[in-house]
Amino acid sequence: MTTTTDAIPKGARELCTPTVEEAKRLAETVERVAEKTRLAAARFPETRDVVLGGSFAKGTWLPGEADIDIFVKLSPDIDEARFEEVGLKVGLEATKGYPRGKKYAQHPYTEARVEGVVVNIVPCYDVQAGQWKSAADRSPFHVELVKTRLSEAQKLDVRLLKKFMKGVGVYGAEIEKEGFSGYACEVLVLEHGSFVDVLKHFIHLKAVAPDRLLTLPDPVDERRDLAKAISNEIVARLVLAARAYLKRPTLQFFLGKTGKKRPNLQAHVIGITFTHRESSEDILWGELKRTMKHLSGHIKRAGFALARTAIASDDRRESAFLILPEVRELSAIEKRLGPSVVMEREANEFLAKNSKRAKLVWVGEAGQLQILQNRDEVRLSDFLRRMVRGEIAKMGGSPTISRAIAKNGKVIEGRPLLRAAKRKGWLSAGLNDIVSDTLGTSPG
The missing domain is CATH 3.30.70.590 (Poly(A) polymerase predicted RNA binding domain)
Incomplete structure (x- = not known):
C-alpha cells in the first residue's frame, strides 16, 4: 500500500486546478449575473438576500466544470405558489438575453448558459438552520460550511476526489448515476482530512446495515443522510477503485479508467x-x-x-x-407447484384450471400438488x-x-x-x- 506522500501521481494536482485566467473570467461572469439577479430580486418585497452557491463559490470547482448557483432568499412567510412565482420571475429577468429554461427539483428554477457557463438561479427560504421549508434552504449553509471549515489545501483535496470519482465512474448525484455529489465529496474530505485519507477509509469500509454500505450525515443537518441517494453499487465500485488506486496510483484514474471489456x-x-x-x-x-x-x-x-x-x-x-x-x-417443459391436497377447494380449482395443459400430475412428499406442463x-x-x-x-x-x-x-x-x-x-x-x-x- 502506498503512503500519503506518494499516493498522488505527478500531474494530478495540475489537472484539477483551474488557471488564474479561467478563475478571473468566471468571477467576472458570476458577478455580472449576480448583479442582474440582485436588481431583478429588488423588485419583489419578499426578497431577503441574494447569495452565491455551487462549487465556484466554495472554491472546489474543477477546470471547465464550474457549477454556479445563485440563491434568491425569500421570506419564509410566503406560500409555496408565490415562492415559485417570484423565484422564476427573478431568474427569467436576470438571464434575459441568454439561452435559458425551466428546470425542476423540489421546486422549479431557472437554468441559463451565460458566456459558456451554466448558471442556476434557485429560490430558497431565508430561514435559520434546522427550520427548513425547501430542500434548497440548506445550500447557503453548505457554502458557509465549506468556506469556513476547509483549508485551501483541503479544497484541492476535494478537487482531486471529484476528479478521481469522475474518472472511475462514481460521481454524479443525478438519478441516472445515483453517485456521489460534489457536496458529499466536500463532507468526506472534511470528515477524513484529505483525498488519500478518504480513499483509505473506503478500502476498509464496513457495512452500516444489512442493506446499506454507507452513511454520511450532513454536518448542516444531522438528520439528513447524504448517502441515502447513493446506491450500494456505486459505493462498492468506489471501494474497489480505491483499493486498485492505492495499490498502484496512476494519473489514468483521474483521466478515466474502466474495467476490462469482454x-x-x-x-x-x-x-x-x-x-x-x-x-x-x-x-x-x-x-x-x-x-x-x-x-x-x-x-x-x-x-x-x-x-x-x-x-x-x-x-x-x-x-x-x-x-x-x-x-x-429453457427446456420445453416446466414444473409448477400447487396447493396442498388438504386445501380441498383450492386443490380442486388448481386441478380444474390446469387439467388440459398438464402433461403429468402428482403429489410431492409434503402433500402438495405438482404438475409438469409445456412452457409458454x-x-x-x-x-x-x-x-x-x-x-x-x-x-x-x-x-x-x-x-x-x-x-x-x-x-x-x-x-x-x-x-x-x-x-x-x-x-x-x-x-x-x-x-x-x-x-x-x-x-x-
Missing part, C-alpha cells in the same frame, strides 16, 4: 429499443429504472435467470433495456416479444415507458444489436458497460 459476451445480450416522449433527465431515468425493475421481475418469474441488466439512453427520446441472461433458452415460451427473446406486443403495459412500472414500448419497441439481439450500437453512441456505451468488469476486480 466483447465476446455482446453476442449474448438481448435489447429492447424504443422511442418515447422527451422529459427531464431525472424524470426519464426514474421511469426507466422503475420499468426495468418490473420487467426483470417478470423475466425471472418466467424462469429465465438474469446475469446482468443495464439501461442505455440518449437522455432525450431514445432508450434501450439491455439484458444479459444466464441462458437464453422457451426462448427469452420470444418472451420479450410477447411483452413488447402489449403485455408490458400490465406489469407495472412507468405507464409512459410501457406505452412507448408497446407502441414502437423492438427486441433485437446478435448482429442487429451490434449494428445498431455502431450507429448510436449511447447504445454502444450501454452495450460496452454491461459486458465490462467492474474496475478493481482484476488481479494485478
Whole structure:
C-alpha cells in the first residue's frame, strides 16, 4: 500500500486546478449575473438576500466544470405558489438575453448558459438552520460550511476526489448515476482530512446495515443522510477503485479508467429499443429504472435467470433495456407447484384450471400438488416479444415507458444489436458497460 506522500501521481494536482485566467473570467461572469439577479430580486418585497452557491463559490470547482448557483432568499412567510412565482420571475429577468429554461427539483428554477457557463438561479427560504421549508434552504449553509471549515489545501483535496470519482465512474448525484455529489465529496474530505485519507477509509469500509454500505450525515443537518441517494453499487465500485488506486496510483484514474471489456459476451445480450416522449433527465431515468425493475421481475418469474441488466439512453427520446441472461433458452417443459391436497377447494380449482395443459400430475412428499406442463415460451427473446406486443403495459412500472414500448419497441439481439450500437453512441456505451468488469476486480 502506498503512503500519503506518494499516493498522488505527478500531474494530478495540475489537472484539477483551474488557471488564474479561467478563475478571473468566471468571477467576472458570476458577478455580472449576480448583479442582474440582485436588481431583478429588488423588485419583489419578499426578497431577503441574494447569495452565491455551487462549487465556484466554495472554491472546489474543477477546470471547465464550474457549477454556479445563485440563491434568491425569500421570506419564509410566503406560500409555496408565490415562492415559485417570484423565484422564476427573478431568474427569467436576470438571464434575459441568454439561452435559458425551466428546470425542476423540489421546486422549479431557472437554468441559463451565460458566456459558456451554466448558471442556476434557485429560490430558497431565508430561514435559520434546522427550520427548513425547501430542500434548497440548506445550500447557503453548505457554502458557509465549506468556506469556513476547509483549508485551501483541503479544497484541492476535494478537487482531486471529484476528479478521481469522475474518472472511475462514481460521481454524479443525478438519478441516472445515483453517485456521489460534489457536496458529499466536500463532507468526506472534511470528515477524513484529505483525498488519500478518504480513499483509505473506503478500502476498509464496513457495512452500516444489512442493506446499506454507507452513511454520511450532513454536518448542516444531522438528520439528513447524504448517502441515502447513493446506491450500494456505486459505493462498492468506489471501494474497489480505491483499493486498485492505492495499490498502484496512476494519473489514468483521474483521466478515466474502466474495467476490462469482454466483447465476446455482446453476442449474448438481448435489447429492447424504443422511442418515447422527451422529459427531464431525472424524470426519464426514474421511469426507466422503475420499468426495468418490473420487467426483470417478470423475466425471472418466467424462469429465465438474469446475469446482468443495464439501461442505455440518449437522455432525450431514445432508450434501450439491455439484458444479459444466464441462458437464453429453457427446456420445453416446466414444473409448477400447487396447493396442498388438504386445501380441498383450492386443490380442486388448481386441478380444474390446469387439467388440459398438464402433461403429468402428482403429489410431492409434503402433500402438495405438482404438475409438469409445456412452457409458454422457451426462448427469452420470444418472451420479450410477447411483452413488447402489449403485455408490458400490465406489469407495472412507468405507464409512459410501457406505452412507448408497446407502441414502437423492438427486441433485437446478435448482429442487429451490434449494428445498431455502431450507429448510436449511447447504445454502444450501454452495450460496452454491461459486458465490462467492474474496475478493481482484476488481479494485478
